[in-house]
Structures are given as C-alpha cells and as structure tokens.
Amino acid sequence: MESYQDTLTNIREYLQEKHPQKISISAISRNLGIHRSTASKYLEILRLNGQVTMCCYGKSKLYTISDRIPTTSLFDCINEIIVIIDSNSRILMANKSFFSKFNIKNEREPIGKNIQETGLDIFSDIAIQKNIDRMVQGKTFLDDMLHLDDKTNRIYAIKFIPTVSHDGNQSIMISLNDITDQKQTEEALSISDEKLRTIFKRVPSGILFFNEEGNIINANAAALSLLGIEDYHELIGTNLFNLVCQKDKIKKGLMYGKAGGTEITCDFDLLKRDNIISSSRSGRGYFEAAFTHIASETGSQEFALLFMDVTTDRMAKIELKFNESRYRSFFNGTCTGVLIYQPADKGDDFIIKDVNNALEIILQVKKEELIGKKLFEEFPDLPINSVREALNRVDNTEIPEIVPPLQYIKNENSPWLTHFIFKLPTGEIASFMMDISKELSKEVTSQKVHVNCFT
Structure with a gap:
C-alpha cells in the first residue's frame, strides 16, 4: 500500500516538473520505470481525483498536472479533521488538520495502516470501532457521535459518511470536530442563563421588559408585588407609558438610545379609575428606576426597566422637609431667644451652633459673629462655673433645667436673662432665654418702696 501511495506521489512530482508540457502514458512509464498499464491506472485515479488533467491527441492520451485544486486538497482548507479509511479500516487519506491535531510529522507514515493501530485513543474507542464495523457490514450505524478523550479532556463531534474510493471500493470518511470550547461556552451560557433566571425571579427589585411601543412583554414577581397586581396576565400587554407620570422623560431617553436613571411616580x-390596572395600592407610589436597551432574539427593539419602591423614603423626606421648614419658622419667628450649642474641650466650653433672630436683638450681636465661636470666650462675663456645671448636667442626665437670671455682658444696659436648657436628639443643647430685666427692675423698685415705708 505504501508503494501505491509512493507511485501516485512520483507521478504527480514528475508531471509538476514537466509542467506545462503534456506527457504521454508511454513517456511517464518509461521515465519512471513502471509498467504502462500501471501508469495508466494511476493516472486515471489522479484524473478522477482532480490532480491531473488529460487531453487526447489522436489516439494518444496526454497528461499534465492540474491547474485546479484537487479534491483532496480541498480537505486541507478546512479546520475539521478528515480521515478516509477503506473497508479494512486502513487509512487511505487524511487532511492537514488530522496530522496537525495528532502531531504527526511524517504525513506518509499512517497511510495504509489500520486506523486502530495508529495509537490514537479516539480510534481505539470500542463504540467507534463497532460503528465502523456496522458500516462495513451494511448494518444500521450512527451518523453522529460524541467522544470525550480521557487523556486530554477534549470533546469531539464525529460524523461517519459512507463513500467510495478512487478504485471504486467501499470507504468511510470520518470527520472530527473539536467542540470543547463550544461546549464550555454553551455550559457557561447555560449557567449564566440560569443565574439570570434566578435573579429575575428572586431579586426584590421590579423588572419590566417592554418593546419600543411601550407594551410590557415580561415582568418578574417583584414587579407585580410593587405595583400591587396579582395576575401576571393583567400586566402583560399594558403600556408602560400609561403607568408612569414621567413617560416623556423615558421616551426621550429611549429615542436617543440612552440608558438612564430617573424617579418615576405612579398614581x-x-x-384604577381609568381601568389601566386594578392595583391593591392607593395614593402615589415613588420609584427609583433605571432603563436600558436590551438585545432581542427577534431583532426588534426591546428595553428593560429596573425599579425600586422608595415611597416610604420619599414621604419621610417630604415630612422631614416640612418639619424642618416648620422648625425654622418657629426658630426664627419666636420672640424668645434661642441658643444652640455643642460641648467642646470635654465639657470645658461649648461651641455656638445656631442663634435665632430674637437672640440677635436681645444681645445686640449678629448671628454670623457667633456661629462656630466658643461660648465662654465670646462672653467671658458669664458666671462660667455655674453655667458650665448646669450645661454639663443637662448633657449627661438629659434632664432639663432652669438657670437663674444672668447677664452675658456686665453693664447696666445688658439685659438679665433667665434660661430653660434641654438636650436635643442630635446631642446638641438648646437654651430658651427670656429677658426679665423689667420684672427684676419692678421687683427692685417695689423692695425700695417697701423699705421707705418702714423708715
């Protein structure tokens, strides 16, 4: 069998050297030292194979190497591993991928050998051997098989194709395709798909898929719960833009192909009044939302909306803003002086944090001049020890106290102020102070009159 292949190779190489000259059978036979009938047989095989071309000159047949790509050479242009065996499992032909994949340096070496004797594990697989035997015996066989190579952990998809050799005898073409990477990719995608399905089902955020018209085509359980809907089919087909109050903003973002985030509101x-959905919720719902374009298997435009319920947080912010506004109105509008300070230097002094309008008038000082300053540094005339003790007691016990009247500045025009001090939830200390200078003056006058009456 090796001489058969060698003879074919010698004829091809001889014609290649003489190209483009056309050579007769007799000349080939004479120059290569083979019998004329043998040369004729091999030339016919090469012609059927597409490796040589023949033209007639009278009764003579003249041959030259073919300018066309031989059929066997076509197999070298594909990545699949191709090997052709005869009915005795001997290798007739193999392509470049075969030799490369199995690291066979000498391409002539396996030709003519039984494929099971090549030492290649894949062809020693009993299932593959039995399938080849069934083909040879004309029995039902498998067109496709999968093989896992235990040594390399490579996965091969194998095709078995009955064919006929150049000499007209039965042969089998075996095609092997290494699909390891493909299988690993498919497995990874399968795992990713499963993860995505799990996320879609279990994530607490609502997820809606919708098309370019806004019609909802899919929704997860969290979306139904957030919208107060029990029946999945009630939401499917509903137009998203009819559900939200900010439809123009979403439409504009989608029009320009942008992903984005926004807050959406549902009334x-x-x-329910317009019969769009029969939600179990009432009032307004506020949602933090993000939307983006997603790939579609159908080729049409599809989008996803991910949203979270922030109604409680939003309402709390609204209430806080209202309370802050109310507090600020009370703080600045009350006729009682208010001073807010925070302990500093381990209770030795107190940082002034805020002052209301009434206190500015009482102390005849600007708010900007006091904020951030230390209490006892700005008002050294205060009875520091008694005030410090009172403020620290309130800070530690959180029990409000009333401080006896005192002056911030020692002069006859400085008002006498009484203080009600208490601790705020923020950890700061607040002091409400009232000017009682007139009351003290009346009391002093009354005491003088009383003394005069008895003298």
Whole structure:
C-alpha cells in the first residue's frame, strides 16, 4: 500500500516538473520505470481525483498536472479533521488538520495502516470501532457521535459518511470536530442563563421588559408585588407609558438610545379609575428606576426597566422637609431667644451652633459673629462655673433645667436673662432665654418702696 501511495506521489512530482508540457502514458512509464498499464491506472485515479488533467491527441492520451485544486486538497482548507479509511479500516487519506491535531510529522507514515493501530485513543474507542464495523457490514450505524478523550479532556463531534474510493471500493470518511470550547461556552451560557433566571425571579427589585411601543412583554414577581397586581396576565400587554407620570422623560431617553436613571411616580388611584390596572395600592407610589436597551432574539427593539419602591423614603423626606421648614419658622419667628450649642474641650466650653433672630436683638450681636465661636470666650462675663456645671448636667442626665437670671455682658444696659436648657436628639443643647430685666427692675423698685415705708 505504501508503494501505491509512493507511485501516485512520483507521478504527480514528475508531471509538476514537466509542467506545462503534456506527457504521454508511454513517456511517464518509461521515465519512471513502471509498467504502462500501471501508469495508466494511476493516472486515471489522479484524473478522477482532480490532480491531473488529460487531453487526447489522436489516439494518444496526454497528461499534465492540474491547474485546479484537487479534491483532496480541498480537505486541507478546512479546520475539521478528515480521515478516509477503506473497508479494512486502513487509512487511505487524511487532511492537514488530522496530522496537525495528532502531531504527526511524517504525513506518509499512517497511510495504509489500520486506523486502530495508529495509537490514537479516539480510534481505539470500542463504540467507534463497532460503528465502523456496522458500516462495513451494511448494518444500521450512527451518523453522529460524541467522544470525550480521557487523556486530554477534549470533546469531539464525529460524523461517519459512507463513500467510495478512487478504485471504486467501499470507504468511510470520518470527520472530527473539536467542540470543547463550544461546549464550555454553551455550559457557561447555560449557567449564566440560569443565574439570570434566578435573579429575575428572586431579586426584590421590579423588572419590566417592554418593546419600543411601550407594551410590557415580561415582568418578574417583584414587579407585580410593587405595583400591587396579582395576575401576571393583567400586566402583560399594558403600556408602560400609561403607568408612569414621567413617560416623556423615558421616551426621550429611549429615542436617543440612552440608558438612564430617573424617579418615576405612579398614581394608583388614577390608574384604577381609568381601568389601566386594578392595583391593591392607593395614593402615589415613588420609584427609583433605571432603563436600558436590551438585545432581542427577534431583532426588534426591546428595553428593560429596573425599579425600586422608595415611597416610604420619599414621604419621610417630604415630612422631614416640612418639619424642618416648620422648625425654622418657629426658630426664627419666636420672640424668645434661642441658643444652640455643642460641648467642646470635654465639657470645658461649648461651641455656638445656631442663634435665632430674637437672640440677635436681645444681645445686640449678629448671628454670623457667633456661629462656630466658643461660648465662654465670646462672653467671658458669664458666671462660667455655674453655667458650665448646669450645661454639663443637662448633657449627661438629659434632664432639663432652669438657670437663674444672668447677664452675658456686665453693664447696666445688658439685659438679665433667665434660661430653660434641654438636650436635643442630635446631642446638641438648646437654651430658651427670656429677658426679665423689667420684672427684676419692678421687683427692685417695689423692695425700695417697701423699705421707705418702714423708715
């Protein structure tokens, strides 16, 4: 069998050297030292194979190497591993991928050998051997098989194709395709798909898929719960833009192909009144939302909306803003002086944090001049020890106290102020102070009159 392949190779190489000259059978036979009938047989095989071309000159047949790509050479252009064996499992032909994959340096070496004797594990697989035997015997066989190579952990998809050799005898073409990377990719995608399905089902955020018209085509359980809907089919087909109050903003973002985030609002009472959805929720719902374009298997435009319920947080912020506004109105509008300070230097002094308008008038000082300053440094005339002790007691016990009247500045025009001090939830200390200078003056006058009456 090796001489058969060698003879074919010698004829091809001889014609290649003489190209483009056309050579007769007799000349080939004479120059290569082979019998004329043998040369004729091999030339016919090469012609059928597409490796040589023949033209007639009278009764003579003249041959030259073919300018066309031989059929066997076509197999060298593909990545699949191709090997052709005869009915005795001997290798007739193999392509470049075969030799490369199995690291066979000498391409002539396996030709003519039984494929099971090549030492290649894949062809020693009993299942593959039995399938080849069934093909040879004309029995039902498998067109496709999968093989896992225990040594390399490579996975091969194998095809078995009955064919006919150049001499007309039965042969088998075996095609092997290394699909390890493909299988690993498919497995990874399968795992990713499973993860995505798990996220879609279990994530607490609502997820809506919708098309370019806004019609909802899919929704997860969290979306139904957030919208107060029990029946999945009630939401499917509903137009997203009819559900939210900020539809123009979303439409504009989608029009320019942008992903984005926004806050959306749903007026559930309006939605129920207009028979858009029959939600179990009432009032307004506020949601933090993000939307983006997603790939579609159908080729049409599809989008996803991910949203979270922030109604409680939003309402708390609204209430806080209202309370802050109310507090600020009270703080600045009350006729009682208010001073807010925070302990500093381990209670030795106190940082002034805020002052209301009434206190500015009482002390005849600007708010900007006091904020951030230390109490006892700005007002050294205060009875520091008694004030410090009172403030620290309130800070430690959180029990409000009334401080006896005192002056911030020692002069006859400085008002006498009484203080009600208490601790705020913020850890700061607040002091409400009232000017009682007139009351003290009346009391002093009354005492003088009383003394005069008895003298």
